[in-house]
Amino acid sequence: MKDISKSINKVDNDEKISGSAKYIADFVMDGMLYAMTKRSTISKGEIVKIDYPQLPDGYYIINHKDVQGKNVIKVIFEDWPVFTDKKISYLYEPIMLVIGPDKNILTQLLDSIQITYKEETPLFDWTDSVIDYHFDKGKGNRIFDQADKVIEHTYHTGYQEQAYIEPQGFIGYPEGDKTTLIGSIQCPYYVKNAVKQAIGEKDENVRVIQSTVGGAFGGKEEYPSLIGCQLAVAVKKIKKPIKLIFEREEDMSVTTKRHPSKTVFKAAIKDRKIIGLKAHVSIDAGATIGLSGVVLSRALLAVSGAYTVDHLDVSGNVFRTNTVPNGAFRGFGAPQMFFAVDMFVEHVAKELNQDPLEFRKKMLVKQGDRTSTNGLFRDPVLMPEMIEKAIKESNYLKKIEDYSKKGNYKGIGMSLFYHGCGFTGSGEKDVIKAKVKLKKDKNKKVYILVAAVDMGQGVKTTFRKLISHMLDIDIKDVIYHNPDTDFVPDSGPTVASRTMMIVGGLLARAAKEMKKRWNEEEFIVMKEYEQPDYIEYDEKHFIGDAYPAYSWGVNIVEVEVDPVTYQVDLKKAWSVYDAGKAIDERVVLGQADGGLAQGLGYGYLEVMNHKNGKIMQKNMTDYIIPTAMDLCDMDTFLFDNPYAYGPYGAKGVGELTLIGGAPAIAKAIENAIGKNVFKIPVTPEYIMELINHD
Amino acid sequence: MTEIKFTLNGKKQILNTDPNRRLLDVIREDFQLTGPKEGCGEGECGACAVLLNGQIVNSCSVPLANVDGQDIVTIEGFSSTKQYHVIKEAFAKAGGVQCGFCTPGMIIATQSLLSENPHPDDYEIKIGLSGNLCRCTGYNLIIKAVKTASKDGDGLW
């Protein structure tokens, strides 16, 4: 049998290269109107009065009064209004849509709507805690009684913007009693369920279709539910097709971002070893809680990084502030924590005068070790071999020795990390309950019916390839269309590195059955998620197996820092990953490059901040993401380590590749300048501060 | 309203329209050519790139008045050329396409680069692509694609 990892050309190459693929902005419908959003100009307070201009014929205003269902977006924590009624909790909070045929007139109308506010003092400090988690492992805090030394450091991470190149957008239109939305989205059923609740409609009266998505990275996980609901409210009332597309500036100032974080670490040291850790993580939710609790969980669960520590005292808070809501972004809390923990362990080793690499290697997770929540690392852990490979390819040992000599401004750094695949805890079993269908028709064509979307990560190709391999039929006979909730079952959102492992795993089970029944002329196989029976997790107390499987990674990054300008020049990066088994090697290598690029950007380049609640970077000129000039050669090596429940052994890959970038480059810079780094992004200003602060 | 004449994908066009309109809007709205994309609207991302007299420009930053008498080729027009097929194959083979939103612009950038410098080295490729942002690929495989195209299409440029 052919090795499934062997790469094939992606099935959507032609349409994407030729420019004929249809993204949401490319759709036009007869009689289509445009929608624009009127937003608050204060960060906190109340609307006292709104003066509307005379609306020309064919123009409409849609606000909270038009919301016929519940005026709240259905996400994990429901505190996000579709349109605010009067309370303002962040700058540019949506108040109403202005709708009509001519965009120039819409802009004039937006300007002439006068809103009077009663302003209150906005809160930007992290004092309003809305979620508070705590768990222990082993002796918890009591382990510090046995310590002969305690080392403490604090780590900070900034905002990160997904910066998908295609801004957010939808088209909504009526189809009889139905309200239909086409959009640039990751999660068709998130949007559908949110819209049902907002417009108070029955299941069959809401339809959501995915258009080709121009990048998402978590940014199109929950945010589209908000604008989808707003648009659906408008479509239901106006009964015409309406298009809502964000411009870059609007997208960057109002959509969800990666949560800024602060992590305080304390290590209990005995006999020059870490015997216990105490960590506290704070994240900034912005004005709504939304997914923040789950983001915090993922951060906390990764508290000891790629290392096993027997005694842990872990706590964290989500703080609400009057700033733009933060949300999902590839990695989902893990990038914040892996930066903090991987730096901390390195810093502790240095302070104990131990070789950081040896120190870390001794602490590495091994098969059979207990996770931070006393779950089990059941599967083989290949990290020692992976580290060896990365060291050899990069010539790490020689370089770190050379670069550690003072004054050459060259540096090399290594990060070690993992990612828990799939939803945290019992999410898959209790919340998502994924369903997939495979259909065979008379012409022996097989249809993949799932809600998982291709947003660039190649699902269109890898799902079709998976099924064609399993059924031993031509990939051309396997059909996958962009998900449309009228036709596909809810296989869950396209998030959490779950798509291939969970949805692909279900498809593989369906294909197995289909193969047995192949002689039947026309039939459908349906499969529903079943939790591996060894998984048990107590979400409230953080006890048990938070994830069914883990993917692992090693990144090594080499840099040179300009001694005058402190600009960081990336020289080269080496990565080794264990993602189980690649369903298509080139697709995984593409994920590896792109994820690492985002992780590196997070670590040294991508500055985003707010001033009095206003995001200061409003476009691609201000918010710098890596260009071809910034990035370097990236060599990637994949280790097979098949996971029993993944299709052909596949585990999660999408998020893993982002997580190690920031700690690797931060350590490389640390090595180059001979100073410890405690926050990202490591900008030239920060490097200067470190160097001047002797 | 002003009369503007230009060639678009090999065909002569005369438009009576506002000369301040962005070339990108005219291409997408008046001609329904949606290959060029709007990623930023301010000349930063290159998703809207087209060839103006054979050289890359960001069509979101070009007022229509500036193209009077000029030759414009979009990805739709370029896709009927031999060079396009070489570049397309190279992008497919290298795995240079993920979400695809930057891709038409990258193809235009590749054509513009190779027509000036048929055998660019890595550094020259990076400079050639530096006006085009891609958030998915980290550029590694795109750079590889450009190298492959330059090799496979040797003599075409």
Ligand code: FES
């Ligand atoms: S849309 Fe023209 S450069 Fe970004």
Ligand code: FES
């Ligand atoms: S492939 Fe998505 S932006 Fe380049």
